[in-house]
Amino acid sequence: MSTAATRTAGPDHLWTVDEHLEDILATVRPLEPIELQLLDAQGCVLVEDITVPVSLPPFDNSSMDGYAVRVTDVAGASEEFPAVLTVIGDVAAGQAEPLHVGPGETARIMTGAPLPPGAEAVVPVEWTDGGLGGGPVTGMRARSQAPEAATGHVHVYRSAEARAHVRAKGSDVKAGDRALDAGTVLGPPQIALLAAIGRGTVRVRPRPRVVVMSTGSELVQPDEQLGDGQIYDSNSFALTAAARDAGAIAYRVGAVADDAETLRDTIEDQLVRADLMVTTGGVSVGAYDVVKEALSSVGDEDEEGAGIDFRKLAMQPGKPQGFGTIGPDHIPLLALPGNPVSSYVSFELFVRPAIRVLMGLDDVHRPRTRAALTTDKALTSPKGRRQFLRGTYADGEVTPVGGAGSHLVAALALADALIVVPEDVESVEPGTEVEVVLLG
Template sequence: MTTTADAEAAENGLTPLADYLGSVLRRLRALPPLDLDLTQAYGNVLAEDVVAPHSFPAFDQAAVDGYAARWEDISGGGRGVGYVPVQSSRPGGRTVRLNVVGDLGAASWRPVRLTPGSCFSVAAGAPLPIGADVVVPVEWTDQGMAAVEIFRVPKRGYGVRRTGEEVTAGALLAHSGTYVSPALVAVLAATGIGHVVVRPSPRVVIVATGDELVDVGRGSQPGQVVDANSHALTAAAAEAGALAYRVGICDDDPEGLRGLLEDQTLRADLIITTGGTGTGPGDMVRRILSRREGSRAGPVTFTDVALYPGTALGFGTVGAEEVPVVCLPGDPGAAMIGFEVLARPAINLLAGAEPVFRPSVRAHLLETVSSPVGLREFRPAHVAERRGGGYTVQPLNGGPFTLSGLAEANGLLVLGERVTAAAAGSTVDVLLLDRRR
């Protein structure tokens, strides 16, 4: 189905962003799965469902330090429902007294049984004696060793964790596509899992191109531009979960560029270049990678996309292994937006992560903004939750090209191809950036 926005983009010779992304992402496949030790699986995505081989807890155990007892021995015939005092330090006060017949620690393994009027001193994590159905916390007793006086009676079952109470054997722990978080590692380990099958983190190589580029640590001079892109994109790839490698700067030398990319295919699942995607005299990346060889088209196709900032994007494969390559513009703001729009979804797809796109919300716009017709604009913005529910979004000064705006943003305001102005008070789409603040 062709929308009005798609038609307008086509009239301008531009490819609608949704069409372009669909055509690129359909060419990518998740990386082959690996069986990894659990300690190495953090940060990866599960490649298959994981089922618990054992229950957790694996046995009835104490949840707190205290005394494992039979509730009927301490409840006074049922009068101790809830946290009810059953003894007073004043003369004539009642007390519940039990014989302490042993101590159980977390390493105890011999089964023991309670007899009426007795209890065991237990540490948190210790196996429960047979017949125990409550653990009285230490602080509710006189902490006796041979006999203990109990001042307060908990509910039946207090301080007890039963076998399989949290996870039963055979239960589904996580679906394929689930991100392996530290908490999930704990659950997997607790149920007896030592290895999991995951999609490996994609190895992403970042290359900045251009004769004008100089490395960081100095200021720009006429004819020189400090390479901010390769550093920023390496950080962005790492934030997306990739194993990111910054190669650095490559001059606009055809043979040097070809050789560099060929070398990097040996260690990369994805290559990202920045710079040279336009049609100007110095845009070497586009000229080299899209060049026809005999009757064959070049390995990378460059497309003018209805995207603002940075309409010129490239995608294809390089090397005998046909490693995917994403070519982003040289302007730092356009490169960062291009990464969010194209490179980040590609990394997520290779990693097997779902969904591949950032989450989005609908937000109340606090300031009127204008946008170029026929282009889908991504503008740095600050998103906040409203006290009564929902979100507000404040566009940041300078528009989409400003690095300072991107550094401050926790969202990207999205203005569609047909939007030339969005009034304050209107509702707009916002992509949420997972900045750790």
């Protein structure tokens, strides 16, 4: 490892949550920017400010199907005394050479079509007879009864003010305006804006590729038959989904048996498609915790600064943790505990911020707030450990869900927050204001 904290910490050092996170964030670096096609850039972070090259809309255009008119020609128009105008033709969206509307004239115009020279407003087709005479008609009837050729005369039954039903040039954004700032995450609306201003590609930091791998000979894949002493592999699914939720492209690797050589070979095979690797299980002190053994010689251990450091953290759940870099490209690897709640809490506290750093985001942490604890009895917490309890948050109050056990997956599924109990607090009374990490 390359940080001073790692070099000076001995094997018996009990790391704080903050020390471990600081070490991770000091090691992980944003990915290098690349140029991507718009749809490939969805979910990525801009590395450049985007300036509008052309105004939107680029010309005055109609917001309705109707007739382009001069204001004076329809002044005072009513059902009793309609204005009768000569229809000189159609103006359709995309028409290159619009008609010129002179005194007493009008052009039938479609939504989005450019306002023709001479016209000052648009009257909706519902305010006219659709070119047939005989009184006003509305909606689909007006359209269905309109003549095939836009010639002849139209009766207009209402007056119109200047610029009525006209979308002004530049009313959305003007040429030279800042469209998007560097650091923006590109979602569908941002992709739409980039396309609207003519950008086919954009320079972004790519979404990080995260490989998730669970370990344990007892793990069975969903839909398979459970044998004696076996459990379903839920961690790899949970962490892969969490990585995608954080913005990554995540690859799930099926559970690897408790064999150091097999695990080492699998990790080395996965390095080619990883910007970050996450393992779960096999990091404590049991006889079959082979992750430590396997990771001690993954990749090129002669590379300066490479290697995985296994630690004990002053937290519950999630005391055993591993972090470092592996291989010649120094791919960051976080080794998480195997208990479902421990691995998920560890992901939220350590892996998610690392993913957000790789993306190039400034704000990498989940939002936090203060809330009143609503519970029937006091919460207890081990001295010297920062505890993270699952809870549900609403309207300034947080309620614990389930107990402190690190195997309680059902309770985790109900939680939308983590209740933080500091290291120096052993009991929290109902009604006490506590810190809350908001999930989702």
